[in-house]
Amino acid sequence: MSRRVVTGLDADGKSCILIDGPVPKLSQSSDMIWRTATVPADNSGSEDTAVPYAMEHLHDGGSNFMHVEFPPHMGPYLHATDTLDYLVVLSGQIVLQLEAEEVVLNPGDLVVDRGVIHAWRNDTGQPARMVSVTVPAHPVGKGRTV
Numbered sequence: 001m002s003r004r005v006v007t008g009l010d011a012d013g014k015s016c017i018l019i020d021g022p023v024p025k026l027s028q029s030s031d032m033i034w035r036t037a038t039v040p041a042d043n044s045g046s047e048d049t050a051v052p053y054a055m056e057h058l059h060d061g062g063s064n065f066m067h068v069e070f071p072p073h074m075g076p077y078l079h080a081t082d083t084l085d086y087l088v089v090l091s092g093q094i095v096l097q098l099e100a101e102e103v104v105l106n107p108g109d110l111v112v113d114r115g116v117i118h119a120w121r122n123d124t125g126q127p128a129r130m131v132s133v134t135v136p137a138h139p140v141g142k143g144r145t146v
């Protein structure tokens with residue numbers, strides 16, 4: 001069973017963990033981790049749209065599907081984006097650091113980061129890998145910092 005971690009804001013407006021538990025088993029073949037009803041995408045065309053990563057891609061109105069690698073002993077960089085991020089830890093161990101708390105993530109863990117202040121940290125001597133999908137979102141809290 002995969003783990004689902006969903007971030008949000010606490011009563012003081014600080015980023016926190018809202019949900020930390022198993023993925024709800026609501027059907028026999030597919031588990032919906034999180035869903036939004038809107039984000040129009042243009043699926044027409046046949047060009048290869050993969051481009052080198054640039055921070056502005058997070059805020060240009062499009063969605064992004066990314067594989068991310070965190071080097072050993074990578075330190076945290078607290079930031080927020082005006083995006084909804086769906087993340088899957090593939091290998092290694094990564095720490096999701098928030099303003100009010102942090103959580104250690106392992107392979108198979110699933111994260112829904114809802115645009116709150118956060119950082120990624122790798123405290124181990126091994127690289128960590130995850131897949132990330134970002135979707136434009138309205139700001140929460142103070143909004144984006146990058």
